[in-house]
Amino acid sequence: MSFPATASQTVGPYFSIGLSYLNSVSVCAESAEGEHISISGQVLDGDGVPVPDAQLELWQADDKGRFAGFDPGESGATAEDFQGFARIPTDERGVFRFHTIRPGTVVTLEGTSQAPHIVVLLFMRGLLKHLVTRIYFANDPRNTGDPVLLTVPPERRQTLLAEPTAEQPEQYRWDIRLQGENETVFFAY
Secondary structure (H helix, E strand, C coil): CCCCCCCCCCCCCCCCCCCHHHECCECECCCCCCCEEEEEEEEECCCCCECCCCEEEEEECCCCCCECCECCCCCCCCCCCECCEEEEECCCCCEEEEEEECCCCEECCCCCEECCEEEEEEECCCCCCCEEEEEEECCCHHHHHCCCHHHCCHHHHHHHEEEECCCCCCEEECCEECCCCCCCCCCCC
């Protein structure tokens, strides 16, 4: 017996229904240890038009490079006031903003050091599968040795770098461009 192929389907048009209770504006509590920062930006399509109904899922280590709920080796437990995860929706102008702490260097199980970064999964209507990218921090000297960042061509790495604002260095700007000039680097998985 053979079965007909199932048609693929994009997410939407009611992507956010039933998910809003998971939305947050913070990866950690105000009491979390570490350098508190905020990151804001905008999700833009290939024509530079804002995407008003995208959702970012964030996963990151704490300031010591530890992930909540996962303790490889002797790094210790993560504090209760650090979740390390958040789901951030864009507004009607495609803008997102969240509060977190600057992550520390992550050491993999193989002993390789990764520069401080935040893993970002992007969900939105029109996608069959979410997109995966990372936020690194501009001018961090550890970026030069990050094994993932080194796989990206040098001329495209700036799309992964959050830049501190001139007025308030604890506030960073990072935009997601889905296509076109300065398209954000997305990773295969």
